[in-house]
Amino acid sequence: MSRLNHHALFEDHVVTAADWYHLRSWRRHLPDLTWVTVLSGFWLWVVYFALIAVLIGLYHTVLVPRGAPDWPPKNVASVLYQPFAITSFALALLMVFRTNSSYARWWEARTVWGQVFNVTRNLVRQADAWFGEEDVAAFQMLVRWCAAAGYILQAHLCTAKLGPEAEGLLHPEELKLLASWEHRPICAGQVLSSIVASAVKDSQLRAAMDDQIATYINDAGACERIQRTCIPFCYTRHTSRFLILWLTFLPFALWEICGWASPVAEAVLAFLLMGVENIGIQIEEPFHVLPMHSYCAVIAKNALEVARERKGLDLFVEEA
Amino acid sequence: MSRLNHHALFEDHVVTAADWYHLRSWRRHLPDLTWVTVLSGFWLWVVYFALIAVLIGLYHTVLVPRGAPDWPPKNVASVLYQPFAITSFALALLMVFRTNSSYARWWEARTVWGQVFNVTRNLVRQADAWFGEEDVAAFQMLVRWCAAAGYILQAHLCTAKLGPEAEGLLHPEELKLLASWEHRPICAGQVLSSIVASAVKDSQLRAAMDDQIATYINDAGACERIQRTCIPFCYTRHTSRFLILWLTFLPFALWEICGWASPVAEAVLAFLLMGVENIGIQIEEPFHVLPMHSYCAVIAKNALEVARERKGLDLFVEEA
Amino acid sequence: MSRLNHHALFEDHVVTAADWYHLRSWRRHLPDLTWVTVLSGFWLWVVYFALIAVLIGLYHTVLVPRGAPDWPPKNVASVLYQPFAITSFALALLMVFRTNSSYARWWEARTVWGQVFNVTRNLVRQADAWFGEEDVAAFQMLVRWCAAAGYILQAHLCTAKLGPEAEGLLHPEELKLLASWEHRPICAGQVLSSIVASAVKDSQLRAAMDDQIATYINDAGACERIQRTCIPFCYTRHTSRFLILWLTFLPFALWEICGWASPVAEAVLAFLLMGVENIGIQIEEPFHVLPMHSYCAVIAKNALEVARERKGLDLFVEEA
Amino acid sequence: MSRLNHHALFEDHVVTAADWYHLRSWRRHLPDLTWVTVLSGFWLWVVYFALIAVLIGLYHTVLVPRGAPDWPPKNVASVLYQPFAITSFALALLMVFRTNSSYARWWEARTVWGQVFNVTRNLVRQADAWFGEEDVAAFQMLVRWCAAAGYILQAHLCTAKLGPEAEGLLHPEELKLLASWEHRPICAGQVLSSIVASAVKDSQLRAAMDDQIATYINDAGACERIQRTCIPFCYTRHTSRFLILWLTFLPFALWEICGWASPVAEAVLAFLLMGVENIGIQIEEPFHVLPMHSYCAVIAKNALEVARERKGLDLFVEEA
């Protein structure tokens, strides 16, 4: 599947109320053209399976009347599908369980990113409440690094350079420091630790903020874990092998059942079953499909909003 | 499905002992009219499938006797359902697993809201025990914001304005402050932090209360995560596509089996299978079906009860 | 199902070694009379299904020989069960998954109650180690409320009044205080907080004990969550509808297969399948089946044992 | 199943590298005599099912030729297995899900015991780092009780008396104290608390060690929860009932299919299916099969190793 198609089909976006409304309506079942892009990921295979069915059909309509052995023989026609029936369970279970394992990875990745949101919000909130009036520079620096924390982690995971949005958040010397590190999320953790160590004297509060920084480091580790470990390759490979063999031999059983409709039937079955396997494959590396850029932008926006509202809030609570 | 039907059918309510009694009795299986409202979500599709079955029936009873090719031929009648049989397992697994993923999202959302209950109860309890006698204003303010915390989160999730109940809980200047924020649950967190920072001098106790506030922020993040991320769209779309294709071709196999009963059989099967898929879709966005308003009211009631009982309790324990 | 039968069959009890021994022996498969009580929950439905099978039999043996149309026709007899076969997966999956969701709720409820055990044990242990010698009254009061904590939560969940055992644990004025609250577990939490606040001066230790109290409040919230939220009603209703429709039409297919044995076959199938669904329903509200009263008694006994042993222990450790 | 067989077959042992090597080799599939011991758990039932098949065979070969009604009639022979086919799915799901619930219980019990390992290791480590030089007696006492903690919990769960290994670890007066308690793990928790309270003055470090003690108490609670609660009895009973009924009626369908091979086929099927159910039953009470005694010995060994190495380590770090 070309990168283009993959993106058009599988990249998630932030879901809105209108999306949910559409999803719940009966219109969700209406055919759209997404199947073209799905199919583009494995149409060669579907053609291959249909071709096998066509060849079997030609054999029976062209060669058998001219004396070629009539195999499979007529009398087994009604039971020939049995070897397929008794293995269809194992195949379906294997594919659907594998898809669910991929889904669990994807959801865990989403949850870890949710924690990055939470960590930056909590750090800024705690700094707001606990940093002294005189620590304005430290507070501003902490807000800058919290705002950039999402971008830094994203750049680390996607091996891209830090984008212009992130560069707009940090000061030049901070960017230079960051560039000198190989593992940049750890650098962000170190910087945040140093800010907290310099601005919070009380060890209890310092430890509470350190908890949040440790969560950020743990989240970075969890993202790396998901990205650098795939579902055991032998599992993926055997599922694929089972599916391809099963679909390759299926036309022998379909011919007696469907006659010349069997190439169509075979193609439809191949599309449906390979589609199930394909879902699991496409979401197995979740950072490829999650709308990471939107997430990073929201993290930055939330951190900056807290900094902007800071003055008003303090005065307000003091009055109370 | 119109919004009305959706609500009548899928909105949860707080379950009472009488509900449980009914649920456990044999009467739970008695047919009621809910199937009408369920069906209203996809009756067009059921009609469409029945229509296909009718057309196939007409073809065989009207056109075939007048010379149209008798397809599917008689001799395959007894095995034509096989392609459906060997894929029914994959289809059922796909639908039921998807429904369970939706259920897991729904239950997680419910659990997160349970934590909002807990957080507000714990904050008020801790403030009651740890705020000094002279911090009456701070205590009252904390109670007000805890009581409003549920409404604030609900309004944030459902993009509605803060309702009148919540407005009755907060002071006008507090409402104005809240209105100036874009992300209001963070604002509530900031306010609670500031109250704690001003009223609790001991850093250990302050950190313990901050833990609860951080849980509130995390819960808000978890709600956003669930609401703004749906199950990967390709998964939902492929399940729907599998189901629609499967049901569209099924009447070809049913005709030989059921004859003119096949439109009815097809309609019943379509209703049962689409109903399973429909459950998963309707509960996928849980904030649409959970009785959020009741939850918010209970949060407010519990917080206010603690404030009301405060005096009596303190005296009582001092005596002991 | 009458309340009596439900209790005889579904109420759990604390499992002993003898129970485990019986469960592991081959005798566990011996038929006993529990099926009578199980059946009492839905025997009307089983009779209804058997009746349908009888009516179909009468139609074929009485009316068909006298000229009534022979439907279903003979030639489809061998495939008429196919619509049932291809939906049996979906039905079985739906029922078994639903049963497992109920089981997960039941086990979570049991785990939450396990935490109530732990919380009360830990609170008493911490008070024993950290309360000063002069805080005898506070220690005694904490033990009393820990001992009663289980009863208070049970009474809150089951909407019953506090039983005589709990009333024997608390002093009259404490009972009066408790009665004045609507949400009594919160009241217990407040009292425990106040005791700790008055007896433990060190804020670190106070926060550690507060952690345990917060766990008690969270457990109360978790119990309420499970009790006041059922599995989405549309899910339960659709499973029931699927099952009833499936079993209602099944006799049409069974007649050709089993002849006059079909009423018996239908009744047995109905008993087995409705039994599976019934398990899920009966354990969905776990507080109805868990032996709550035994749990509360153990909580009280453990707390009182610590108080009783207190003196001996202190002397003993001091010597060491 | 006699206790002997159960042990020979189901008791786990600590897995070594050689075990893993054997498990991964093709030799794992070679038949061994374990099936004899497995079968010994339910051979009476297998004989009973085979007997039914034999009686049906005798009926058809002896009585039918002499005029007994030929039931099931020949013409349904090819479809009589259908009622079994459409329920085999529900039966298999029920059995396999139940087995997995048992497995989850077993693994949770193993994980809880893993935490007992961790707790004792952490407590000894913390005491080593935080107890003063002058607290040698307290340190020794803590090591003794940590070393015995596993044995105490095991004795509590298995209702046996404390074994000689544990008695060798504790002093006589400590054993007397322990014997005076009904709930001995709580006693161990109290003693550990008292030691920490007397040796660690800093409340922060004391709270950190208390966390570990609380984990021990929680683990004891979790073990009790698993041991004193079985999977709902109605679930176990209905699975057994489903299986027994299914296998009892199966020979009627098997006769036409397999003839006189049907007693053998029935016995093999009964052995395989009852074996699946049996696994779930045997591991449902995990403390019966886990090698608890080895675990307790390792706990003691690890705690004593830390005590032995203490001197060397301290000097070493001080130098650095």
Place this chain on the structure above:
Amino acid sequence: MSRLNHHALFEDHVVTAADWYHLRSWRRHLPDLTWVTVLSGFWLWVVYFALIAVLIGLYHTVLVPRGAPDWPPKNVASVLYQPFAITSFALALLMVFRTNSSYARWWEARTVWGQVFNVTRNLVRQADAWFGEEDVAAFQMLVRWCAAAGYILQAHLCTAKLGPEAEGLLHPEELKLLASWEHRPICAGQVLSSIVASAVKDSQLRAAMDDQIATYINDAGACERIQRTCIPFCYTRHTSRFLILWLTFLPFALWEICGWASPVAEAVLAFLLMGVENIGIQIEEPFHVLPMHSYCAVIAKNALEVARERKGLDLFVEEA
């Protein structure tokens, strides 16, 4: 399966972007030669099953025409596969659930190793922020032990000696100390505790770092738990027994269906089904397949990077 093959096939490696690209492309389904190595694990069994099919074929083509009894008789040919069909559910469920339990163990092991990453990163970060300027030696020592922590745990699990990389990280006297311990991860924990106790005076910060050390100890315990406990042996054995018996008898049913194609069909089915079981077996002991050496190298590299960057960072934050 020889150790060589196992490694070539099942050892995981750190997944790169190119791997993910290949995995998502249609080329993932192309046959490669991995099936040769997979097959090498159980080819004897596949040959054995094919041989049975050949013998049955010879019996029917050689002996039956010469008067041997024609068993299975012709008239049951079309239903003889039924005993296999009705048990194929149970077999498939058993195998796939077992494979998923193995997968869960493997993923838990990976997650635990992810925590070892996090722990060492957090410890170095905290030491960087909280150790005083004068504690350079302690900081260097902590970095050394954190860098070696992965290697120490790996050596403990794989019963190998500490490799040369680890020996390059620690000083000779440190290696000697380590060698004197039987349980080396506990030794590493003790050393880290002692360093923290000597360098951090503030008890709050000391407790925060102790939390991370406790996590390391817990991770070591979790690794031991996974490595020293296999999925209950009776479960593994019964799955194998079910599979072998099922495949041994299958050729009797296949002969009538496939004729002389049945040895091939049997071999393909055996390869596919035994392959599923084999996956579960090969990943059940995860430390055998995870790229532990790469992980340890990354842990060391990250720790050393923080130490290298220390000076620059401190100056930088002080300026701000």
